Amino acid sequence: MMEEWKEYKIKDATSILGDGIHGTPKYDEGGSVYFINGNNLENGKIVIRENTRRVSLVEALKHQKPLTDRTIFVSINGTLGNVARYNGEPCILGKSACYFNVKEEFDVNFMYYVVANSKFRKEIERLATGTTIKNVSLETMRNYTFFAPSLLEQKKVAAILSSLDDKIELNRRINENLEAQAQALFKSWLSGCHSEVTIGELSMNITDYTKCDLPKVVLVNSSDVTEGHFEHHNYSENKNLKGHFKKRFQKGYILYSQVRPRNRHWGYCNFDADAYLASTQLMVIRNRAELISSILLYQYLIDDEVWMDFTNKTETRSGTFPQGNYEEIAAIKVRFGTDIAQITNELESMYALIYNNEQESHRLAALRDTLLPRLMSGEIKVGDVTL
Numbered sequence: 001m002m003e004e005w006k007e008y009k010i011k012d013a014t015s016i017l018g019d020g021i022h023g024t025p026k027y028d029e030g031g032s033v034y035f036i037n038g039n040n041l042e043n044g045k046i047v048i049r050e051n052t053r054r055v056s057l058v059e060a061l062k063h064q065k066p067l068t069d070r071t072i073f074v075s076i077n078g079t080l081g082n083v084a085r086y087n088g089e090p091c092i093l094g095k096s097a098c099y100f101n102v103k104e105e106f107d108v109n110f111m112y113y114v115v116a117n118s119k120f121r122k123e124i125e126r127l128a129t130g131t132t133i134k135n136v137s138l139e140t141m142r143n144y145t146f147f148a149p150s151l152l153e154q155k156k157v158a159a160i161l162s163s164l165d166d167k168i169e170l171n172r173r174i175n176e177n178l179e180a181q182a183q184a185l186f187k188s189w190l191s192g193c194h195s196e197v198t199i200g201e202l203s204m205n206i207t208d209y210t211k212c213d214l215p216k217v218v219l220v221n222s223s224d225v226t227e228g229h230f231e232h233h234n235y236s237e238n239k240n241l242k243g244h245f246k247k248r249f250q251k252g253y254i255l256y257s258q259v260r261p262r263n264r265h266w267g268y269c270n271f272d273a274d275a276y277l278a279s280t281q282l283m284v285i286r287n288r289a290e291l292i293s294s295i296l297l298y299q300y301l302i303d304d305e306v307w308m309d310f311t312n313k314t315e316t317r318s319g320t321f322p323q324g325n326y327e328e329i330a331a332i333k334v335r336f337g338t339d340i341a342q343i344t345n346e347l348e349s350m351y352a353l354i355y356n357n358e359q360e361s362h363r364l365a366a367l368r369d370t371l372l373p374r375l376m377s378g379e380i381k382v383g384d385v386t387l
Contacts, residue, residue, distance in 0.1 A: 004149075005147040005377075005378045006148060007145060007146075008145070008147070008148055009142065009146075010146070014100040014101055014111075015103050017100035017138060018065065018098065018138065019076065019093065019138060020063075020092065020095050020096070020098075021063045021094060021095060022095045025059050025062075026059050027054065027055060028054055028056040031054035031056045032056070032057055032090055033055050034053070034054055034089065034091045035052070035091070035094060036048075036052065036093060036094065037094040037095075038074075038076065038080075038096035039078070039096070040084075041075050041084040042084070044083060044085055044116065044165065045084050045085070045087075046084050046087070048089070051263070055092065060092050063092045063093075065093060066101065068086070069088070070104075071085070071099050072084070072099065072108070073097050074097070074115050074141065076096065076136040076137075076141065077095060077133065077135045078133050078134065080121065080124055080125055083115050085108075085112055098141055106154065107154040107155050107158055109155075109161075109162055110148065112158075113161050114376065116372070118372075119377075124140065124144070147378060149378065160371070160385055161368055161375065164364050164368040164371075167361075167364055168368075171358070171360060174357055178351075178353055179354065181350060183302075183303075186296075186343070186347070190335055193335040193336050193337035194335065195335065195338075197333070198333055199301070199306065199329050199331075199334060200327075200330025202287065202291055202292045202334075202336070203292075203301075205283060205285055205330070206249065206253065206286060207284075208248075216275060218275060219279060220255065220277065220278050220279065221281060222257035222281040223265065226263070226266075227266070228266065228302065247282075247284050248277060249276060250273055250286075251271060251272055252269060252287070253269045253284055253294070254285045254286065254301055255283070256285055256301060257282055257283070268295070270351055270352075270355045285297075285326070293347075293348075295344060295347045295348055295351055296343060296344055306332055306334065310324055310328060313328050
């Protein structure tokens with residue numbers, strides 16, 4: 001006999017639902033508690049960035065909320081629908097994030113997928129108010145309607161979706177380890193180098209623009225590449241770009257942001273990029289093949305010494321935000337060796353594994369995003385899913 005799914009509102013499943021402080025706390029650079037907003041919620045986690053503000057413990061106690069291991073966050077102002085579970089992070093909330101604590105009668109992971117569902121995001125975007133900055137009221141959040149089975153069945157549904165997220169998280173940790181190994185290998189090789197060259201002698205800045213005439217493209221902005229990780233899997237209709245001239249890049253090219261370099265917006269293109277375009281915020285840099293491999297050049301560009309040299313130059317300027325250019329990177333001096341075959345082979349092997357893990361994670365995320373709304377609506381039963 002098919003189990004009946006009942007209709008609920010979020011307020012039925014939560015003991016409390018509120019938002020963060022409507023004001024500015026007293027910041028403290030040496031503080032131990034982070035002041036987070038909706039843009040700190042990403043892929044189910046609270047993400048602490050280098051520019052995330054801090055407060056003292058004393059200040060945090062003035063603004064603390066009853067956060068528990070059953071707390072879920074949702075961004076409700078500006079960027080809408082980012083979600084995260086609370087995992088004990090020392091933090092206080094700004095007004096662009098709301099929180100709710102899930103009752104014991106509901107599975108907390110199931111409720112996470114209720115709000116991680118594309119259906120939820122579309123609904124709150126439809127109901128949001130405001131013209132310049134969109135806002136979702138707490139009342140709208142409380143009255144969002146969803147369907148749920150028994151607690152036991154909720155746990156089964158959440159377990160399937162969590163298994164996919166767990167594998168994606170495992171791939172992320174494996175890749176972090178591989179990237180650390182690659183950097184250690186580079187440092188070891190660099191310690192034996194004695195010649196000195198400039199980055200400009202090893203690289204070229206691609207400034208050629210081509211007319212955009214493809215029906216669908218991926219426009220890559222600086223925010224789409226962070227510490228080597230590309231968000232490069234979403235095509236969009238080429239309406240506004242058609243006929244415009246943009247920078248193209250190819251496999252083996254390096255994208256490096258010329259704005260806000262402290263945020264480490266860089267990426268190595270290890271895929272065929274025929275339908276990809278780089279925004280004007282991104283420098284497109286390639287190796288001089290007769291001197292250096294592309295993967296080794298990438299290690300130079302993300303090396304802390306080179307990155308800090310470039311960052312320090314840009315931050316000495318006045319203006320809305322720091323901005324640099326290729327000429328400043330090209331002038332940076334580095335040590336260089338002539339025997340690059342072995343390190344190139346080792347680095348390429350590591351980055352091939354990284355790429356394969358990323359591709360698997362993209363496939364798993366697509367499967368999760370396909371299953372999620374169908375499982376959450378009861379359209380697909382748990383017993384019918386084979387992973």
